[in-house]
Amino acid sequence: MNFWKGEKITLRAIEPEDYDLFFEALQDATIQKYESDIRIPMSQNASKDFALNQSLKGNDNDSPFLIIVDNDNNKVGMATPSITDRRVGVFTCGMFIKPEYQHKGYAYEALSIILRYYFDQMRFCKFNASVYEYNTSSNKLCEKIGLAVEGRRRKTVFVDGKFYDEILYGLTDDEFHQQIQYAK
Structure with missing residues (x-):
């Protein structure tokens, strides 16, 4: 059994040839504004270097990039x-999920696998998320997964000429395991 495989998706380590995903994402303002902010485009060479460097970090990486x-x-x-x-x-x-693959349950399944790993294998006790108020898909995902709204940071992001709030979510290991029990 592959721990990182769900019904619809698999999470895998980044490989150097995955540079195209970074390059594509950094050209797409729709993806960028939901991640953090609109950035200057990254060249293909810089994207290749980034993917290569991330792929060389191995398992001891506190912030891995999973494809x-x-x-x-x-x-x-x-x-x-x-x-x-x-x-x-x-x-x-x-x-992020590429626009043509959104609303198919991929983000839900990926986050579920990640939560299960950190809570059940790594003994972590808390998951925090912050989502911009205009990112309705991610806000719905947080609610569907069972995250509680813990607060709001006002006017923390500036996109398309306007300031927006950041909504803060949290989920404890106890809440996660309680949800799993109810789902059975």
Whole structure:
């Protein structure tokens, strides 16, 4: 059994040839504005160097780049779980799904696998997420997964000429395991 495989997707380590996913994402303002902000485009060479450097980090990386592939082996997106406090056991995760693959359950399944790994294998106790208020898909994902709204940071992002709030979510290991029990 592959721990990193779900029904619809598999999470795998980044490889140098995955540079095309970074290059494509950094050309697409739609993807960028949901991740953090609109950035200056990255060259293909810089994207290649980035993917190569990330692929060489191996398993000891506190912020790995995981490629999300569907059952047809299409690269549908990327997830970047990050340890924010190893001593306490807190982690977060950034993710994007390419627009043509959105609303198919891939993000839900990828995040579920990541939560299961950090809670059940790494003994972490808390997952935190922050989502911009205009990112309705990610806000719905957080609610569907069972994250609780813990707060709001006002006017923390500036996109398309306007300031937006950042919504803060959290999920404890106890809440995660309670949800699993109810799902059975």
